[in-house]
Amino acid sequence: MIEGVAKRSLFQDAAPVSQQELIRARDVLSRLQVLSPDLAKDFKLREDSMDDIPFRLLSHREDPSTPEVSYIALSYCWADDTATANTTGSPFTYPLPSSPLLFQALLNERSSSREGLWIDAVCINQQNTEEKYTAINAMNLVYQSARETVVLLDDIEITQSEYDFLQAYLPLYKSSIVRPLIDRYAPKSMASDPIVRDFSVKIIQARWFTRAWCNHEMRLSRSLYFLIRCDCISAQPSVLRLTGEFLLFFLTQGLKSGIGSQLSENKWHIFRVLLPSVILAKRANQFVHSHMETFAEVFSLTAGGDRALSEEDRLMDGNLDKFHIAINTTGIGLSYIRAFSVKDEFVRPSKEECCRKFTILALAARDPIALCTSGPLMHWGGRIRSWLNWPMPRDIQNGAEPPEMLSDSDMRAITLDHSPAAEYISLDLMVLDACRDADEPSDVFIERAKDIIDACERQALKIRSLSLEYMNSCIEFSALKSTEPIDRIIAMTRLHTRCLACILECGPDWAAWVARKLPDVSLNTETIILSIEALMHGTFQSFIEDRKNRATVKAVLHMVGYIVRRAVPWETTEHSWMMWLPRLVSSIGGGGKILIFDRLEDHLLTAVPTCLVHEQYWHFFRGWTIVPVSRRQLIGSSTTAESLGDEIGAAYCLVASLAGSSLRMGT
Secondary structure, three states, rough: OOOOOHHHHHHHOOOOOOOHHHHHHHHHHHHHHHHHHHHHHHHHEEEOOOOHOOOOOOOOOOOOOOOOOOOEEHHHOOOOOEEEEEEOOOOOOEOOOHHHHHHHHHHHHOOOOEEEEOHHHHHHOOOHHHHHHHHOHHHHHHHHOOOEEEEEEEEEEEEEEHHHHHHHHHHHHHOOOOOOHHHOOOOOOOOOOHHHHHHHHHHHHOOHEEEHHHHHHHHHOOEEEEEEEEOOOOOOOOEEEEEEHHHHHHHHHHHHOOOOOOOOOOOOHHHHHHHHHHHOOOOHHHOOOOOHHHHHHOOOOOOOOOOOOOOHHHHHHHHHHHHHHHHHHHOOOEEEOOEEOOOEEEEEOOOHHHHHHHHHHHHHOOHHHHHHHOOEEEEEEEEEEEEEEOOOOHHHOOOOOOOOOOOHHHHHHOOOOOOOOOEEEEEEEHHHHHHHOOOOOOOOHHHHHHHHHHHHHHHOOOOOHHHHHHHHHHHOOHHHOOOHHHHHHHHHHHHHHHHHHHHHHOOHHHHHHHHHHHOOOOOOHHHHHHHHHHHHOOOOOHHHOOOOHHHHHHHHHEEEEEEHHHHHHOOOOOOOOHHHHEEEEHHHOOOOOEEEEEEOOOOOOOEEEEOOOOOHHHOOEEEEEEEEEEEOOOOOOOOOOOOEEEEEEEEEEOOOOOOOOOOOHHH
């Protein structure tokens, strides 16, 4: 065990907890004590006290009395069969999921005999629960302090031709090292080279990139190196050593070669994490848009849990690991200290329990996305229905600015059920249906939208193509698996037609406002206004057929397709996604039009929390689909509204102007 001065010397490069971070953490804990007093007892301020962290290193010093001066941290993932890595002439023999070849390459990374190795499976006492979770809360210190982090990609091999290509290109890459990453020298033929494509696909399919712990270690490390086995023709096997920066550069070339279509949503985190980790060299929490976004990303990955446990307990242990990772990644300044202990038995949480706790914590941190999650409705124990939806990576618009935090006055208006189930939330709502002018776009605009789509189809401008491609890439969702292709096409046509009709009815000024907010719509306001005006009038056929207007028409179609892809909750169950359709609402006082996607059922209402009516929240799933409850005791002031019932869900409200006081649902 390394202690005292030696440990402080090894951790000296880790970023200390600043006074500002401590103040922010105290504020979060104080708000959590108001929202959920019982949950607040499970957290404490994370002060990164080095004295409390158990720390061991593997080393083989010539003089055992001299301490280690640095160390290398290992990042890996367990293989299906645990192998024992034992290298000839090496003092190390440990049960690790590594081949002797890669383990020897790891040892060769040591700069001297006074440099140790940190390997979690060996350096943390896995049988001591208290030590294990103390160490888990200190992962930021461990990986930020390591001289380098070495990643073993032990489940893939590169071919001789790939090895030769990389070895030939590396000198060219290094010669342009003073240039920014995206401007590094790359031959024009590189993106079209099948070797680039095949190697990039091989990398992103490595098991290491699917693991939550590996993702977290990648975020924290200040210097990343990847070791990959080479299936060489020669008798002597080889190991390829790549920096994290080069790997990211090479994968960007792979994107140009077309591997993007093979990236599922949970694979794009490779780029989201590698970019700040290896290029911008800043702390990972500076790149987190939302605490809920972090939770969704972490829980989309896998965590194996304690391998000594039964399969069911191991899955639950993995949930607890991911819960710790999510908290650590946010930089929220708190540590989770509850051992889930009941009568001295170690009880592990379900995924839903982790989500409930984290959502309340994120709300205490004033994260507006805690009120804007769009995934499936969560249930507790199969019986208790919740006001919570599962968070999804799509809850934050790609490329959007970090959300503005909720104000203190907003937080004072929010009350939670203090029971462990947190069955209800009380908060001010604007019930949009109470000020509704029209449920649907008029028949005139629906017919015009149909004619426009038909005309675009004849000109090979397929309005549905982007959304259908998106749906096909998400076919793993049960809702889409159970839908016949022809039904999907019919439903998508209806969605696009109604969405375009709503845009036409809102008018050109509204469309121009929306277009300015959407990504990849490069046309200026005047052009959008002119195109919508042309599509609204009888000359739209000739306007679409004129080749000079193709870019303009494509921009309008892109806007429609983007709104549909973003607004519909594809992750819902059965065929319910087909029930979500757009409709229009006029804001109070007639100040603007609101485009809403929700389930058109008579007994449902759509409302927006008043704390989210501001324009900066326009691209969030801030609409709440609710069931009115006529007889229910409310907690808090008379200005609150309660959201309960089986049909609660997230709705997408796209607003050009939303103003007015809160409306209430009474008892």
